[in-house]
Amino acid sequence: MMRKLLVMLMLLLCAGVSRLRADVHFQGFLKSFAGVNTHQLTSSERLYSHLQMQISGRTGDRIGYRADLIGRYNYRIKDRTEALALYPAELYVDYYGNWLDVRVGQQYLFWGRADWINPTDVFIPWDYANMSSDIEDYRIPIPALKLSIFPTSGHWEVIYTPRLVPNEIPTPLIASVTDSSLGKSQYGLRYANDLSRVGWSVYAYRGWRKYPEVRPFLQSLDFPYSELTMLGGDFIFPGEKWAIKGEGVINFSSDRQGDDPLVDNDNIHGVLGVDWIPGQDFSLNIQIIVRHYLNLDPEAERQAIQDLADPRIAPTTITATNYSFSKLIRYNLTNFINLQSVAVFNMADEDWFWLSFLNWEIADATHLTMGALLFDGPPGSDFGNSADADQVFLQLKTAF
Amino acid sequence: MRPKVIISIPIILWIVGGAFGQETGYDIMKNALNRTTIQSMEADLKLILQTGTGDTREREIKFYSKTDPGTDLTKMLMRFVYPQDVRGTGFLTLEYADRPDDRFLYMPALRRIKKIASSGSGGNFMSSDFTYYDIGTPELADWTYALLREESFDGIDAYVIEATPGTSQVREDTGYSKIIHWVAKDDLRIYHSEYFDQSGELKKRLNVEKFERVNGFPFATEMVMHDVIIDHTSRMIFENLEVNNPIPDSFFTPRMLQRGL
Numbered sequence: 001m002m003r004k005l006l007v008m009l010m011l012l013l014c015a016g017v018s019r020l021r022a023d024v025h026f027q028g029f030l031k032s033f034a035g036v037n038t039h040q041l042t043s044s045e046r047l048y049s050h051l052q053m054q055i056s057g058r059t060g061d062r063i064g065y066r067a068d069l070i071g072r073y074n075y076r077i078k079d080r081t082e083a084l085a086l087y088p089a090e091l092y093v094d095y096y097g098n099w100l101d102v103r104v105g106q107q108y109l110f111w112g113r114a115d116w117i118n119p120t121d122v123f124i125p126w127d128y129a130n131m132s133s134d135i136e137d138y139r140i141p142i143p144a145l146k147l148s149i150f151p152t153s154g155h156w157e158v159i160y161t162p163r164l165v166p167n168e169i170p171t172p173l174i175a176s177v178t179d180s181s182l183g184k185s186q187y188g189l190r191y192a193n194d195l196s197r198v199g200w201s202v203y204a205y206r207g208w209r210k211y212p213e214v215r216p217f218l219q220s221l222d223f224p225y226s227e228l229t230m231l232g233g234d235f236i237f238p239g240e241k242w243a244i245k246g247e248g249v250i251n252f253s254s255d256r257q258g259d260d261p262l263v264d265n266d267n268i269h270g271v272l273g274v275d276w277i278p279g280q281d282f283s284l285n286i287q288i289i290v291r292h293y294l295n296l297d298p299e300a301e302r303q304a305i306q307d308l309a310d311p312r313i314a315p316t317t318i319t320a321t322n323y324s325f326s327k328l329i330r331y332n333l334t335n336f337i338n339l340q341s342v343a344v345f346n347m348a349d350e351d352w353f354w355l356s357f358l359n360w361e362i363a364d365a366t367h368l369t370m371g372a373l374l375f376d377g378p379p380g381s382d383f384g385n386s387a388d389a390d391q392v393f394l395q396l397k398t399a400f
Numbered sequence: 401m402r403p404k405v406i407i408s409i410p411i412i413l414w415i416v417g418g419a420f421g422q423e424t425g426y427d428i429m430k431n432a433l434n435r436t437t438i439q440s441m442e443a444d445l446k447l448i449l450q451t452g453t454g455d456t457r458e459r460e461i462k463f464y465s466k467t468d469p470g471t472d473l474t475k476m477l478m479r480f481v482y483p484q485d486v487r488g489t490g491f492l493t494l495e496y497a498d499r500p501d502d503r504f505l506y507m508p509a510l511r512r513i514k515k516i517a518s519s520g521s522g523g524n525f526m527s528s529d530f531t532y533y534d535i536g537t538p539e540l541a542d543w544t545y546a547l548l549r550e551e552s553f554d555g556i557d558a559y560v561i562e563a564t565p566g567t568s569q570v571r572e573d574t575g576y577s578k579i580i581h582w583v584a585k586d587d588l589r590i591y592h593s594e595y596f597d598q599s600g601e602l603k604k605r606l607n608v609e610k611f612e613r614v615n616g617f618p619f620a621t622e623m624v625m626h627d628v629i630i631d632h633t634s635r636m637i638f639e640n641l642e643v644n645n646p647i648p649d650s651f652f653t654p655r656m657l658q659r660g661l
Contacts, residue, residue, distance in 0.1 A: 027484050056660075064659070096659070108511045135510060150655060194654050197499050199515045236515050240500060243517040277517050280524040335451060335527065335632065364458055365483035399485035 024057035031397035033132060038372075038390040045391055047075040052089070052136060064094035070136065089136050101148040108141045109159060111190065111203060112247050113234045115285050115328050116342060119249040119269040120203050120232045123161065123186060125210045127168040133357065133369060133395070140165055154193040161186040166225060167210040184208050184225070198237045203249070205230040213262045226254040226263050243275040258295030261304035266294040273326075281332035289324040289344075296320045323347040336361040344383075351377020351384045357393075366398040425545030425561035428583060440466040443641040444481075447528050452631030458482060459526055466647050471497060475652035479660070490657040506657045513654050528634035529604060529625040533574045534595070535636075538563075542570045548580070553592065558582040571598065589618045603629055614643055 028051065035046035049072070056066040068089035077083035092105030112118030123142065130137045142165045149156040164184040186207030193200055208225045232249030248270035255263035273287030298318040329341045341356040357371025373391045377384030447459040460482035467474045473495040480489040490506035506513045525532055543563040550559055563579045565571035577600050582592035593606040610622035621638040650656070 027487060029485065101655070110510075110512050113514070148655075155655070194504070194513075194515055195494070195502065238500070238503070238515060238517045240518050243515075275517055280527070332527075335449060336455070336457060361457065365485045367485065397485075399483065399487075 023059075024055060026053070026055050027400060028053035029397055029399040031134075031395055033393065033395045035391045035393035037388075038374075038392060039388055045389075046393070049073050049075075050137075062096050064096065065092065066094075067091050068136065090141050099150045101150075103144075103146045103148075106141045106143050107146065108135070108139060109144055109146065109161075109188075111188075111201075113199070113201070113236050113245050114247040114271040114273055114287060115275075115326070117271055117287065117289055117324075117326055117344070119247055119251075119271060120201075120205075120230070120234060122205050122207065122210075122228070122230055123159065123188060125165050125167040129168050131355075131373065132393075133359075140168065153195070154191060157188070157190040157192070159186070159188040159190075161207075164208045164210075164225060166212060169211070198235055200235040201233060203230065203232040203234075205232075209253075209264070228253060241277050244273075245275070246270065246272040256295075258293075258297065259300075261301040261308075264293070265296050268292045268294070283330045285326075285328040287326045289326065290321065291324075292321045319348050333358075346377070346382060349377055349381035349384065351375075351381035353383045353386070363398075365400070367396075369393075369395040369397070425547040425559070425563075426540075428547070428559055428561060428588065429543075429545050429563075430540055431588070438467065438643050439469055440464075440645055440647045441641070441643050442645060442647070444639040446635075446637040446639065447526055448635040448637075449528055450633045450635070459528075461526070464647055464651065466649070466652060473497060475649070477652050477657060488660045490660065492652060492654065492657045494652065504654050504657055506654075506660075508660065513658055528636070529627045529632055530634055530636065531575070533576075534604075534606070534625065542566050550585070553582050556582075556591065557585045558591075559585060576603075587618055589620070591620075597629075601629070603627065612641070614641060 030049070030051050032049045033046060037045040051071045052068060053070075054066065054068045056064070058064045068091070070085075070087055070089055072085045074083045074085070088106060090105070090107050092103050092107045095102040109123040110118075111120040111122065123144070125140045125142075127138050127140055132138060142161050143163065144159060144161040147156075147158040149158070162185055164186065184207070186205070188203070188205045188207075190201055190203050206229050207227075209228050210225070213224055213226055229252040230249050231252075232247070234245070234247035236243055236245040248268065251264070251267050251269060253264045253266055254260075255265055258265040269289075269291045271287050271289050273285055275283060275285045277283045296318070298320065301318050324344060324346045326342070326344045329339070331339045333339055337358060337360045339356070339358055341354070343352060343354040345352040352375070354374045355371065357369050360368045362368050371393055373389075373393070375383040375386040375389060377387065379385070442464050443462075445461040445463055447461070448456060449459070450456045459480065461478050462481055463476065463478040465474055465476040474493075475495070476491075476493045478491045480486045488506075488508035490504075492502075492504040492506075494502040496502070501518045503516050503518050504513055505516050524530065525535055542565065544566050546562045546564075548560045548562050550557070552558070553560075559582075561581045561583055563581065565574065565576065565578075571577060575598060576595050577598050578596045580594045580596075581590050583590050589608070589611060591608045591611075594602060595604040595606070597603040605626045605628060606623060607626075608620045608623045610620070611618040612621045613619070619638075619641065621641065622635070624633060624635045626633045
């Protein structure tokens with residue numbers, strides 16, 4: 001309750017400050033979302049209204065700041081005090097120097113040039129229970145210090161985060177993850193050159209996987225987060241109506257010998273894709289994704305999992321090299337209506353997900369979105385596990 | 401062919417004539433294009449898009465451009481101001497002499513800068529009826545100009561000049577088989593144009609509804625492009641126009657694009 005009051009106070013303060021200071025900008029949006037599980041059409045899966053307010057501004061030429069505060073009312077919760085959630089999204093202060101920019105505070109950190117699937121995008125977690133068209137819903141900002149250094153060519157990024165924030169996964173099994181697994185730092189370094197004919201970056205990261213390992217521990221399950229070291233790179237080669245881009249990493253896990261069946265082996269993860277933009281009204285992105293596990297003995301790992309004899313841990317398809325494909329289509333049906341469609345297909349398990357929606361700009365800054373999110377695949381596969389979570393949804397959103 | 405980027409938009413319309421003794425369309429256009437003197441520009445740009453049924457949407461953009469007088473290469477940075485759902489979206493274009501333009505898009509909703517394909521000059525500008533080519537400065541050598549006639553049009557004595565692509569590449573890139581310009585005799589401003597698609601059909605009409613004097617020259621500050629095939633109209637309005645103010649090169653970088661409004 002105290003936390004909610006504090007957030008409310010911050011919102012009022014933001015609104016007040018924005019009225020007093022001309023160099024402070026205040027904006028936000030209000031949306032209502034209804035999602036219905038296609039397997040249980042009589043009850044809504046997700047039904048909420050979401051108010052997001054942003055205050056941003058500058059103090060002179062050197063200091064900037066931003067705060068995004070969210071109020072969300074979940075209509076599926078009967079208790080009105082419980083139904084209302086108030087929380088900050090981004091909260092940070094910027095310093096702009098001549099050759100150095102510094103950002104301190106809660107922020108989004110994104111790496112990579114591929115679409116949707118970014119092997120280098122390792123800092124911030126996903127909220128898989130809250131997928132929507134807004135990044136504030138499905139990605140979770142984290143406290144971090146980011147230094148951006150601008151020498152005469154290219155730029156460096158140095159990132160430190162004091163704690164690990166794991167993915168939110170809509171599985172009751174994972175819901176019991178305790179905070180004891182947190183309090184772990186992450187470090188990252190990136191060098192990028194965007195102004196050459198081929199834009200490219202190289203990356204180094206030391207931190208933690210965002211998925212827990214499901215590890216039997218006495219009568220319960222423990223969920224440790226294993227260490228991860230990543231070295232990677234990406235590139236984009238743009239033409240007039242196309243762009244070729246790729247992104248690849250080598251992940252060094254905590255199972256260097258490959259003998260722990262519950263931890264990912266060291267692996268190489270890469271994405272190669274092409275954007276095709278034949279006209280203003282249509283664009284297509286297709287990508288092939290490859291993950292190759294090193295030191296992997298599929299039969300030994302499968303046997304080791306079976307030897308655990310724990311029904312809560314089912315063996316899945318284990319192959320040394322996995323291929324996937326993704327596509328992303330944007331198509332303007334009319335001036336104010338567009339269609340977007342994303343799909344991913346995994347070759348090994350033949351599982352897939354497909355998200356498509358129509359977006360209608362019904363007035364300036366107001367959009368009606370309707371779509372569907374579908375999963376399918378064999379039990380135990382990435383998307384097969386969500387086969388019961390198929391959803392159709394509708395969202396009305398207006399910005400101010 | 402090297403189409404110029406957006407910010408040279410009024411340059412093609414900023415047709416400044418002094419000696420009006422030209423007899424050919426080529427001479428008139430050469431005289432006009434060689435008289436431009438804009439090296440930097442800042443302005444607020446409003447786009448009003450209207451369908452045939454009267455449904456309208458507005459876009460407001462703040463833009464900056466800078467042209468190197470030695471190389472004639474242009475840098476341009478543009479930020480959406482309205483509507484609020486796309487406020488802060490930024491677009492940066494950097495021209496090079498020996499390779500395709502660099503284009504960067506900053507989407508605040510995604511918190512990312514993306515280096516993107518240049519999409520060609522025939523792509524529409526901000527979903528309007530203006531293409532990047534329409535609002536750029538054509539290379540004189542890319543087109544063949546013919547003076548069709550002299551007539552009074554909309555009460556103005558004008559030269560009527562037909563521009564046809566000099567090569568099939570120009571035709572393919574622009575999507576036009578010809579463009580007819582009405583050029584006022586008194587100051588060589590282009591106040592009306594008609595664009596014909598590759599099949600030779602009339603596709604669009606441009607009317608310049610307002611000129612203002614900027615640094616002593618007539619400058620097109622309000623114009624309407626009507627796509628007669630889909631019956632869609634785009635009105636482009638320039639406000640708070642300032643030219644030749646010093647803008648440092650460091651302003652036209654991905655770093656500044658991300659910094660936002």
